[in-house]
Amino acid sequence: MAVDLLLGLQWGDEGKGKIVDVLTSKYNIIARFQGGPNAGHTLVFNGKKHVLHTIPSGIFHENTANVVGNGVVIDPVIFKKELDKLEEQGVDYKASLLISRKAHIILPTHRLLDAASEASKGKAKIGSTLKGIGPTYMDKTGRNGIRVGDIELADWKDKYRALADKHEAMIAFYNVDIQYDLKELENEFFEAIKVLKTLKFIDSEEYLHQAQKAGQSILAEGAQGSLLDIDFGTYPFVTSSNTTAAGACTGLGIAPNKIGEVFGIFKAYTTRVGSGPFPTELFDEVGETMGRVGNEFGATTGRPRRCGWLDLVALRYACQVNGVTQLIMMKGDVLSGFKTLKICTAYNYKGQVIEHLPYNIEAENVTPIYTEVKGWNENLTEMTEASKMPKALNDYIAFLEKELEIPITIVSVGPDRKQTIVR
Ligand code: IMP
Numbered sequence: 001m002a003v004d005l006l007l008g009l010q011w012g013d014e015g016k017g018k019i020v021d022v023l024t025s026k027y028n029i030i031a032r033f034q035g036g037p038n039a040g041h042t043l044v045f046n047g048k049k050h051v052l053h054t055i056p057s058g059i060f061h062e063n064t065a066n067v068v069g070n071g072v073v074i075d076p077v078i079f080k081k082e083l084d085k086l087e088e089q090g091v092d093y094k095a096s097l098l099i100s101r102k103a104h105i106i107l108p109t110h111r112l113l114d115a116a117s118e119a120s121k122g123k124a125k126i127g128s129t130l131k132g133i134g135p136t137y138m139d140k141t142g143r144n145g146i147r148v149g150d151i152e153l154a155d156w157k158d159k160y161r162a163l164a165d166k167h168e169a170m171i172a173f174y175n176v177d178i179q180y181d182l183k184e185l186e187n188e189f190f191e192a193i194k195v196l197k198t199l200k201f202i203d204s205e206e207y208l209h210q211a212q213k214a215g216q217s218i219l220a221e222g223a224q225g226s227l228l229d230i231d232f233g234t235y236p237f238v239t240s241s242n243t244t245a246a247g248a249c250t251g252l253g254i255a256p257n258k259i260g261e262v263f264g265i266f267k268a269y270t271t272r273v274g275s276g277p278f279p280t281e282l283f284d285e286v287g288e289t290m291g292r293v294g295n296e297f298g299a300t301t302g303r304p305r306r307c308g309w310l311d312l313v314a315l316r317y318a319c320q321v322n323g324v325t326q327l328i329m330m331k332g333d334v335l336s337g338f339k340t341l342k343i344c345t346a347y348n349y350k351g352q353v354i355e356h357l358p359y360n361i362e363a364e365n366v367t368p369i370y371t372e373v374k375g376w377n378e379n380l381t382e383m384t385e386a387s388k389m390p391k392a393l394n395d396y397i398a399f400l401e402k403e404l405e406i407p408i409t410i411v412s413v414g415p416d417r418k419q420t421i422v423r
Contacts, residue, residue, distance in 0.1 A: 002260025003208075003218040005248050008225035009318035011234075011272040013298070013305060014265040015330040015412060017041025020057035020221045022410075022420050023263075028216040029065045030058030031208065033251030034241035035223030036073035036106060036136070038129040040299025044415040050089070051299050055082050056221055059093055065211075066093075069204050069220075070102035071241065071251020073136045074148065075111075076192035083195065099196070100204035101149030107160070108185035109167030110135040116174040126237055127274025129300050137240035139163070148201055151193055205253025212258065220248040226318035227272075234361065237276025245322040264324035264406070266315055268332045268396070271305040273298045277362045280308035280344045294334040309342040311368065312403050317357040319404055328410040329400070332393060333419075338375040341396065344368040345403065373399060380413040386423045397423075 006023070008014040021043045024030060037053040043060065044050070052059065054074055056066040068074065086093050110132030117134065118125045128134060139145040144163060150156045164182070171178060211218060222243055227233045229243045241247060249256055269290055272278045281287070287307040290296065296305035318324070335341060346355045348367040358366070376392035383389060389411070397408050411421040 001212055001215050001217055003212065003220055003248070003252075003254050003258050004261040004263065005220045005222065005245055005259060005322075006263040006265065007222035007245060007322055007324075008243070009264045009266040009315055009322070009324070010225045010270055011227045011278075012039075012223075012225040013271055013273065013296075014225060014267055015042075015415075016222060016265055017043050017052060017057045018330075018412065018415060018417070019263070019265055019328055019410065020219065021045070021060065022417055023219060024058040024061045024064055026217065027058070027064065027219040029067060029208070029211055029218045030056040031067040031069050031204075031218060031220050031252055032056045032072050032223065033069045033220050034071040034243060034247045035239065036133055037075045037078040037131045038133045038239060038300060039223035041221075041223070042299050042415065043417075045417045049415070050085075053082060053300065054079055055086070055093075055097065058219075058221075059086065059097065060091060064096060066097050067202070067204055067208065067252075068097070068099045068103055069252040070100040071247060072100070073104045073106050073133060073140075074099070074196070075106035075131060076196045077108075077188055078131070080192040080195045094199075098200050098202045098204065098207065099148055101147060101152075101201050102204070103148045104136055104140045104145045105148060105151070106132040106136045107146065107164060107167070108182065108189050109164045109171070110139070112171055112178060112180055113167055116171045116176050116178050119176040119178065120174045125275060127276070129274075129298075131300070134240045135167075148196070151197060152201065208252055208254065220252060220254070222248070226321060227314060229321075232317075232321050234276045237274065244318075259323075262323050262325050263328055264319055264322055264326070265328045265330060266310075267330045268310060268335050269294075270308045270311050270314075271296050273301070273303050273305045277366075278306055278308060279314075279347065279361055279363070279366050279368050280311045281306050282308045286338070290334060294331055309344055309368070309370065310400075311344045312400070313344060313347055313355060313357055313368075316355070316404060319406060324406055327400075327404065327406050327408040328412065329397065329408050330412045332396075332411055333380040333413040336376055336378060336380055340372050341375045342370040342372055343399065345371050371399075381419060383413055383421060384418070386411070386421050389421065
């Protein structure tokens with residue numbers, strides 16, 4: 001059976017966790033393929049909010065297997081905290097949570113290196129979540145990393161010590177003021193490793209291969225967004241993994257010809273957290289309203305998100321890179337009350353009108369060209385049927401479908417599972 005993908009098409013925070021949760025009942029397996037605790041996937045049901053960082057968003061459903069794939073990086077300390085929260089809520093994850101032996105482990109010194117690297121960059125900082133993501137992927141590609149499978153080996157602590165010592169020398173090299181007590185961090189880390197060891201480790205590519213052969217349905221859950229992809233994002237203001245469709249192949253061992261539907265998630269406007277270019281960013285009351293009404297604060301760091309109009313140049317690019325087959329529009333409810341809405345359909349790039357994403361999208365190179373459309377006043381948050389949607393919202397959706405040439409099959413109008421309209 002084909003593997004479906006669910007990916008964010010903007011700079012992350014599109015609402016992937018909610019949609020995975022909504023779609024989970026259709027799948028036997030939910031699998032994360034990249035990223036790590038930099039992600040914050042928020043799910044709301046039965047009046048309660050749940051935030052997951054590394055654990056797949058299918059964990060609240062009985063009979064769904066949840067795979068943390070080889071492309072993910074795991075911080076045992078944060079992972080343990082996530083498990084503690086699940087336990088508090090009475091979620092039995094022991095049988096359904098499966099960890100790839102090939103997933104890499106974030107060490108305490110990876111986090112410190114992240115902080116030292118950012119501090120050394122001054123104004124040019126990436127705006128990292130400081131979870132050690134970049135340094136861990138650097139060790140992975142540098143062939144120095146420690147993987148989940150390693151902690152089953154007798155001598156893994158020697159390998160740990162050698163790597164942590166090297167990291168300490170690197171931290172000193174940055175020559176920035178980073179205060180830390182490594183002994184304390186290590187105590188916490190090794191305690192968390194003990195908990196990690198109680199979980200099921202698997203050869204995830206083999207597990208997923210057999211599952212496909214047996215006709216099981218699989219949904220690969222992306223983290224971050226396409227514009228944060230290490231290759232196709234707004235480099236260097238990106239994360240350190242492939243967040244796009246190809247990342248699901250390398251992050252789970254799924255062959256490209258086994259991919260079925262590609263669900264692309266986007267917000268009805270645009271947000272970004274951290275540094276980097278953002279052509280349609282708003283610095284006025286409109287952007288402030290989007291942030292306030294949309295509760296645009298990072299689920300992992302609590303930082304306020306930058307807000308702006310929908311950018312179809314960037315969205316078209318993300319659809320192409322991912323091969324999106326269905327679109328899911330989030331947070332249409334946040335735009336209620338604006339008299340007119342702007343949609344960026346092209347850029348003025350060095351005096352030329354272009355419709356593709358150029359190499360440089362900094363403000364000095366790119367000016368968005370907008371189409372203005374009518375807004376809607378209705379409160380959408382109670383709406384459950386497509387037939388009840390206001391005309392202006394239907395027109396907005398029809399405009400996007402025409403421009404992107406992909407159907408919008410789900411419209412989300414609030415954080416709760418129930419606030420989901422299937423078209
Ligand atoms: P890092 O992956 O934590 O190093 O962060 C690199 C950049 O990606 C920063 O701009 C972060 O704000 C951004 N980022 C990382 N993870 C997420 C996410 O899950 N949502 C939104 N932005 C993210």
